Amino acid sequence: MPKDNTTTEGGIGAATVRREDIRFLTGEGNYTDDIRLQGECHAIFVRSDVANGVIKSIDTSTAEGMPGVLAVFTGEDFVEVGGNPAGWLINSRDGEPMKEPKRPVLAHGKVRHVGDAYAAVVAETREQALDAAGAIEADIEELPAVINMASAVAGGGLVHDEIDTNVCFDWGWIEDNRAATDAAIKAAPHVTTLELVNNRLVPNAMETRASMGDYNAGTGEYTLYTTSQNPHMSRLLICAFVLGIPENKLRVIAPDVGGGFGSKIYHYGEEALVLAASKKLKRPVRWTSTRSEAFLSDAHGRDHVTKIELACEKDGTFIAFRTETMANVGAYLSNFSTATPTFLHGTLMAGNYTVPNVYVNVKAVFTNTVPVDAYRGAGRPEATYSIERVIDMAARELGMDPIELRRKNFVKPDQYPFASAAGLEYDSGNYDLQMDKLEAMIDRPGFAARRAESEKNGKLRGLGLNAYIEACGIAPSNLVGVLGARVGLYDAATVRVNATGSLAVMVGAHSHGQGHETAFPQVVAEMLGIDPQSIDIVHGDTAKIPFGMGTYGSRSLAVCGSAVVRATEKIIAKAKKIAAHMLEAAEADIEFEAGNFSVAGTDKSVSFGEVAFKAYIPHNFPIEDIEPGLEETAFYDPANFTYPSGAYACEVELDPETGKVTIERFAAADDFGNIINPMIVTGQVHGGIGQGIGQALIEQTAYDDDGQLLSASYMDYAMPRAEDVPFYQVNHDDGTPCAHNPLGVKGCGEAGAIGSPASVVNAVIDAMQSGGKNVTHMDMPLTPSRVWEAMNAKGV
Amino acid sequence: MYNFEMTRPSTIADAAKALKEEDAQALGGGQTLIPTLKQRLAIPSTLVSLTGIGEMNGVCMSDANEVCVGGATSHAVVAREASAYPGLAGLASHIGDPAVRNRGTVGGSLANNDPSACYPAAALASGASIITNTREIAADDYFQGMFTTALEDGEIITEVRFPVPEKSHYEKFVQPASRFALVGVMVAKYADGVRVAVTGASEEGVFRWTEAEAALSANFSADALPDLSISGDDMISDLHGSGEYRAHLVKVMTGRAVASAA
Numbered sequence A: 001m002p003k004d005n006t007t008t009e010g011g012i013g014a015a016t017v018r019r020e021d022i023r024f025l026t027g028e029g030n031y032t033d034d035i036r037l038q039g040e041c042h043a044i045f046v047r048s049d050v051a052n053g054v055i056k057s058i059d060t061s062t063a064e065g066m067p068g069v070l071a072v073f074t075g076e077d078f079v080e081v082g083g084n085p086a087g088w089l090i091n092s093r094d095g096e097p098m099k100e101p102k103r104p105v106l107a108h109g110k111v112r113h114v115g116d117a118y119a120a121v122v123a124e125t126r127e128q129a130l131d132a133a134g135a136i137e138a139d140i141e142e143l144p145a146v147i148n149m150a151s152a153v154a155g156g157g158l159v160h161d162e163i164d165t166n167v168c169f170d171w172g173w174i175e176d177n178r179a180a181t182d183a184a185i186k187a188a189p190h191v192t193t194l195e196l197v198n199n200r201l202v203p204n205a206m207e208t209r210a211s212m213g214d215y216n217a218g219t220g221e222y223t224l225y226t227t228s229q230n231p232h233m234s235r236l237l238i239c240a241f242v243l244g245i246p247e248n249k250l251r252v253i254a255p256d257v258g259g260g261f262g263s264k265i266y267h268y269g270e271e272a273l274v275l276a277a278s279k280k281l282k283r284p285v286r287w288t289s290t291r292s293e294a295f296l297s298d299a300h301g302r303d304h305v306t307k308i309e310l311a312c313e314k315d316g317t318f319i320a321f322r323t324e325t326m327a328n329v330g331a332y333l334s335n336f337s338t339a340t341p342t343f344l345h346g347t348l349m350a351g352n353y354t355v356p357n358v359y360v361n362v363k364a365v366f367t368n369t370v371p372v373d374a375y376r377g378a379g380r381p382e383a384t385y386s387i388e389r390v391i392d393m394a395a396r397e398l399g400m401d402p403i404e405l406r407r408k409n410f411v412k413p414d415q416y417p418f419a420s421a422a423g424l425e426y427d428s429g430n431y432d433l434q435m436d437k438l439e440a441m442i443d444r445p446g447f448a449a450r451r452a453e454s455e456k457n458g459k460l461r462g463l464g465l466n467a468y469i470e471a472c473g474i475a476p477s478n479l480v481g482v483l484g485a486r487v488g489l490y491d492a493a494t495v496r497v498n499a500t501g502s503l504a505v506m507v508g509a510h511s512h513g514q515g516h517e518t519a520f521p522q523v524v525a526e527m528l529g530i531d532p533q534s535i536d537i538v539h540g541d542t543a544k545i546p547f548g549m550g551t552y553g554s555r556s557l558a559v560c561g562s563a564v565v566r567a568t569e570k571i572i573a574k575a576k577k578i579a580a581h582m583l584e585a586a587e588a589d590i591e592f593e594a595g596n597f598s599v600a601g602t603d604k605s606v607s608f609g610e611v612a613f614k615a616y617i618p619h620n621f622p623i624e625d626i627e628p629g630l631e632e633t634a635f636y637d638p639a640n641f642t643y644p645s646g647a648y649a650c651e652v653e654l655d656p657e658t659g660k661v662t663i664e665r666f667a668a669a670d671d672f673g674n675i676i677n678p679m680i681v682t683g684q685v686h687g688g689i690g691q692g693i694g695q696a697l698i699e700q701t702a703y704d705d706d707g708q709l710l711s712a713s714y715m716d717y718a719m720p721r722a723e724d725v726p727f728y729q730v731n732h733d734d735g736t737p738c739a740h741n742p743l744g745v746k747g748c749g750e751a752g753a754i755g756s757p758a759s760v761v762n763a764v765i766d767a768m769q770s771g772g773k774n775v776t777h778m779d780m781p782l783t784p785s786r787v788w789e790a791m792n793a794k795g796v
Numbered sequence B: 001m002y003n004f005e006m007t008r009p010s011t012i013a014d015a016a017k018a019l020k021e022e023d024a025q026a027l028g029g030g031q032t033l034i035p036t037l038k039q040r041l042a043i044p045s046t047l048v049s050l051t052g053i054g055e056m057n058g059v060c061m062s063d064a065n066e067v068c069v070g071g072a073t074s075h076a077v078v079a080r081e082a083s084a085y086p087g088l089a090g091l092a093s094h095i096g097d098p099a100v101r102n103r104g105t106v107g108g109s110l111a112n113n114d115p116s117a118c119y120p121a122a123a124l125a126s127g128a129s130i131i132t133n134t135r136e137i138a139a140d141d142y143f144q145g146m147f148t149t150a151l152e153d154g155e156i157i158t159e160v161r162f163p164v165p166e167k168s169h170y171e172k173f174v175q176p177a178s179r180f181a182l183v184g185v186m187v188a189k190y191a192d193g194v195r196v197a198v199t200g201a202s203e204e205g206v207f208r209w210t211e212a213e214a215a216l217s218a219n220f221s222a223d224a225l226p227d228l229s230i231s232g233d234d235m236i237s238d239l240h241g242s243g244e245y246r247a248h249l250v251k252v253m254t255g256r257a258v259a260s261a262a
């Protein structure tokens, strides 16, 4: 008989410890590079060491004859297949569609960034492949590199000869608001103008990318094991656009994945290569990126150069935001690269405010650098940083308190749904409440004393804060379709109740650090009144899960979790029918509570487990009316984005002699709507803030004029470490539930990275000003040398 | 990595012999050499591991009041056992992370002479003697520019003798990414004068800041420094700071080292 597992302990709201961590922390995880297949061989990519060059010839003859070498590929081998496409079509202000140069599996004709792969060697061992890769002789004529965006726009060399410009698109949002915004700014009593850079970042997931292709000559089926955040989208892109494999003949498995932060959303040429090579050789072909390759080939993040203007009344009432941004897309369009600076950035440029006029112009620019795409926050960190920096600057210029200036312009709780001037409809929120929570955490009255103490020790102290709003729960398909998305952004779940009452829940979302294996069962357990330990999540294998769109954009719980709810509701509806039969009662009289079906007004009941058993052993079962089995699928397409919001504060100490900034305190007040597992949410906020502090203080991606990446290893690219971050104060209580999804959840995965850089920089500017330095802005990262130079007027 | 042979001798004599083979190379803690091999930037035929040589391991005191450190002694052991020379123990305790400190060796660090490494500052500021399997080299003659030393091919650093100063301190300002020294200054006060060695800053590797030595020998106090100046012209200028910034830091770190000297 089924075991009795009716308990809601560990349901919605419980801070359940993440069950997946045990295997991760004890070395029992199963990552792509852990998988071993009979007969596997090894691919090594040959990458360009120049940023821009014409491939005159590639001589592979020596390499082909070397020990263990099985095959050598060049761009020539892939001219017949398709390119890796952009997933989002953006139209320019003049109505012209964006420029979409082909992104081939291997570079052909030209190499366009340092790290651009133009050949690959497959050999019996990795060492043999490396030896042979070194023997490939490529004659590449180096051309001047196009690195700086301003000069790329102004003309000069071209990244792609087949398009006559380096500007991918010139987008206006909302173009119809342009004239009104210009007029409002012209007439405004006060305008604050800020030019800033949102620095390029290298994602650096702990696990580097890895892929293994396995072609089965017997069945004609391919399997791709790969480090992906969304296996179904990779399959779709590889099949429909790149290799033309029938979709039913490709299975994509993304097993345990050690972090992604966006960089593993996309399909990359290495995946296509290992599949094609496996077909040719009839053997599994694997490739695992080194960290050095990762720096040169994983999609980078951010990289905006922006001018933002805030127009306001003398009393601080906002009149208009006008933004001009150049967004670096690198050498090729990565899958989401065109959506990130536009619909994930421009649409957020009203912030948390009732400002009536907003206009955003974004030029996406090709350069001879690694492609840039969505990275934790994706567009929204750039929006938040611009808005919240210029507001801080305006507060200083107007002599107003930065909190009061923000509060004065916040959308108020009675204004929802609120149509923002940047075209979104915010469904819920309470920005003043977040600011109240923040003020309760940061002991603002005590700041003066803390500053005095720092000054006694020869240090400066600054306090900076900001609000943020983001659009996530990506995304309503109808809306994004109108905006240019070439995919739908629903998600899907199948709930399978086994005969003995345990459950498998197959989800389209992919967990690579988010804790889905713990959080999703909490939802189902709560709904069914059963023990979450009897529920397992299945994800990351296109042969097992329904067609979903993966994990990014803080969408998993809000979108896929909603599909899980819908599928579970169907399970309950069917189970009620079965229970009615078992209890010989009318279906309408069946009540379901705490894992038990009972007949209203009687003591007759059956447990969920008994119903499941009946569904699979359908003796004495109304086969004519009810199908056997208990398994349901639901697809869920959200009605709107979700809008997490919050207020963050940072307190820094600055050593004026060295320029070193130390984060002394950091507080985050967030509104994520309802919370399923507060411990996981806290962890997500911690991690996000860590990344935001990294961006603000130390992460520096530098190219020289020739297009060489100067910060191409951990010797020069600084990642935040434990000693760089303080103990955080976080509070995500009292959220305003999302108004349109069944769980009332908003998503928490990116908030920390979105909300934190502005408060760090605001705090450092505050510290510098307190030290009598009239520094009103400096660009991230605020490394010691750059801060020192800014303070000593060396022109940073 | 290319294939190589590996030997693990137990005496200095055997190690010296093994290093006479063509393209043989000494292996200390491997914290610099192994990453180099992984990147295929070196092709030794044989690695001669020195860490199994008993006579090259450990910390002891000489009759001349020197802390004597075996060439294959790890940073962690120095940090723990060189308490007679707190400035030296403190320096060792801030190299890299625990894994690096448990593997990396003083001999490997000095043989490598990375311009941003910490030990060269200790050796130079202490006027240490670098003992090899064939001779004894004074620190002042040993460092010959970045990644360049007085060592001959196959010569092994078997021991380093650090005269114990009255007061000393190593002040390290870390490069944000590598956490090596962006600028590190070792100050050591001896009966016959003060020595100041600077690492991380110069294109030429570790150097003595003689002006500061003179000023501090007259008055061992941070107050002796403000009027001194040092040029950033020949200093390293990179992502992490200009020559001018480094020159500025040399002064600041020297002052802090003096203030903390114990």
Ligand SMILES: Cc1cc2nc3c(=O)[nH]c(=O)nc-3n(C[C@H](O)[C@H](O)[C@H](O)COP(=O)(O)OP(=O)(O)OC[C@H]3O[C@@H](n4cnc5c(N)ncnc54)[C@H](O)[C@@H]3O)c2cc1C
Binding pocket: B025, B026, B027, B028, B029, B030, B031, B032, B033, B034, B050, B071, B072, B094, B095, B096, B097, B100, B103, B104, B105, B106, B107, B108, B109, B111, B112, B114, B116, B117, B118, B119, B155, B156, B157, B158, B178, B179, B180, B181
């Ligand atoms: C993550 C990381 C952080 C680090 N941070 C710092 C830091 O903050 N400060 C710092 O100073 N260093 C730092 N290091 C370097 C570290 O101190 C190494 O120990 C040092 O560079 C080399 O010592 P090793 O024993 O590992 O030598 P190996 O890597 O084994 O060898 C280095 C070179 O020295 C030669 N060699 C080794 N031993 C001898 C010997 N006894 N005689 C002659 N030649 C020899 C080898 O042939 C080789 O050419 C760091 C290293 C890493 C990996």
